[in-house]
Amino acid sequence: MSKPIQVHNIETLEVKSHISDKVYTxxxxxxxxxxxxxxxxxxxxxxxxxxxxxxxxRQAVLWDLSAKKFHIFSSTFWPQDLVLLSPILIVCAFGLFFLTVWAGRVWCGYTCPQSAWMWAFMWVEKISEGDRNQRKKLDRAPTSLQKVYKKSKKHGLWLLISVVTAVTFVGYFAPIRELVPSLLTFQAGELATFWVFFFTLATYLNAGWLREKVCLHMCPYGRFQSSMLDKDSLVISYDVARGEARGARSSGLDYKAEGLGDCVDCQMCVQVCPTGIDIRDGLQMECIGCAACVDACDSVMEKMGYETGLIRYTSERELSGEPLKIVRPRLVGYGAVLIAMIITLTWAIASRPLVSLDVAKDRGLYRLNTQGEIENSYTLKVINKSHQNRRYNVSVKGFEGLNLIGPAYVNLNPGEQLTFPLSVSVAPGALKVDVTEIAFYLTQLGQNDSSLMSTSRFTGPLDNHRKY
Incomplete structure (x- = not known):
């Protein structure tokens, strides 16, 4: 009997050859x-x-690509808010790191979309073709009307789930109440139709055909988790000291006297595993932490009258008889960074300006207007990200003598993006340098302390006698 692989040796594990065979759960x-x-x-x-x-x-959650807006209930995000994507990704990353150090691949086993849809497809397979032995027998049986019916039923339900999944996903980018009728009447645009077809095919293949192979060969998480686990990480493990030597036994037998452990070698833990591994060989890269083997083993232990927990969530330290250390530097570090980033992200979202101002100077350097003043032209772009009407006073500051030529006030409807030109002029004698920095201000009426500012440049000649 080979020695089980221990948790701390997970980095040396390789995908077993039997995983390439079809797994019947x-x-x-x-x-x-x-x-x-x-x-x-x-x-x-x-x-x-x-x-x-x-x-x-409007739709509560919608990424409106045509309008370049992302609505999440009462909040609307614009392309200028993509800077928030970095802290969001950092929060997700450190959340995953924290979970992995604490309890291994619980994300994979319980909340990963691939796992969730895979379990749903496996349930459809069971109600269509029967349990494990029935499905194996059906696959080996010659083609018949019953076999064709059962297979068609399974794949039909798979496709139905895939279509609903795809339409829902695309519905987050195109209004769902318009998308569904257009698809049913074959009037949907080419782009929407393509993406519905693409995600239908992706769901059908990934959850129905590839299944565990996505976790083994396409997802990198199983490969880098070994660098994050420590001796106190809670992972699904087989208690070797209690279970060995494994073997069948008759009811009422004093199995301890026969040199047997609690493991009856029923193979239930293998048969329920969605990736087809034997957890008794030690923690393996293929294990997604779903705890199916724990449930199966506990049910057998209860029937045998043994203590449950032969296979359980535990740590390498506990298996060796030492007490579990919950608080440890790596876990505390990940947790601290995670909390800090959540606070930072919350503050960034709460304090982000709901009205933005951008100023672009026209390519021309300057010109002389009919009043004999030096004039520069600009384009102001104002975005109202809030859900209220806004009215602002427009002003410019920089040095004495600046005159604003253009609208003195702007009205912004909720979610409106307004672009308008204006000019700034000055008497030639007021210039002290060729290029001077100036600032445009939008001050909300009735709230003098609430203003937006964007800088630009004013250019002109110092030679007051120059002919233009």
Whole structure:
């Protein structure tokens, strides 16, 4: 009997050859299965339900690509807010790091979209073709009407789920209430139709055909998790000291006297595993932390009258008989950075300006107007990101003698983007240098302390006697 691979040796693991074979999972019950179903149901409800919510007479969550706006309930984000993407990604990254150090691949087992849809497709497979042994028997059976019916039923339901998933996803980028009728009447645009077809195919292939191969060969997470785990990380492990030597035994036998451990070698932990591994060989890269083997093993232990937990969430330190260390530098470090970034992101979102001002100077350096003044032209771009009407006074400052030629006030409707030209002039004698920095201000009427500012340059000749 080979020695089980220990947790700290996970970096030396390679994908087993048997993983390339088709995996037939067996149905099971247990605490972690109920937890996963509950969490998956909540995620599905959020994914398929949020897209239909309405907020202020518009879709509550919508990335409006044509208008270049991202609506999330009462907040609207513009391309200028993409700077917030960096802290969001950092929060996601350190959240994943924290979870991995604490409890291994719980993200993969419970909340990863690939895992969630894979479990849904496996459930469809069960209700269409039967449990594990029935599916194996059906695949080996010759072609018949019954086999064709069962296979067609399975793939039909797979395609239905894939289409609904794809339409929902595209509905977050194109208004769902307009998208669905246009698809049903074959009047949808080419771009929307392409993406619905693309995500339908991607869902059907990934969750239906590739399944665990996506986790093994396409997702890098399983490969770099070994550098993040430590001896106190809670991972699914087989208690070797308690379980070995494994073997079948008859009811009422004093198996301890026979030199046997608690493991009855029933293979249930292997049969329920969605990636087809044997957790008794030690923690492996293919393990997605779904705890299916824990539920299956606990059910067998209960039937045998043994203590549950032969396979359980535990740490390498606990398996060696030492107490678990929950607070440790790496976990505290990831947690501290995660909290700091969440606070930073919250502050950045809350304090972001709801009205932005950009000023662009025209390419021409300067010109002499009919009053004999030096004049520069500019284009102001103002965006109202809020959901209220705004009225601003326009002014310019920089040095004495500046005159603003253009609108003195601007009115902005909710979500409006306004671009307008204006000019600034000055008497030739007022210039002290060729290029002077000036600032444009938008001051909200009634709130003198609430203003926006954007700088630009004013250019002109110092030679007052120059002919233009």
């Amino acid at each position: 067996r149905s099971f019950k247990g605490v972690f299965r109920r937890l996963r179903i509950g969490g998956g149901a909540l995620l599905f409800l959020l994914y398929f339900g949020t897209v239909w919510l309405t907020w202020n007479q």
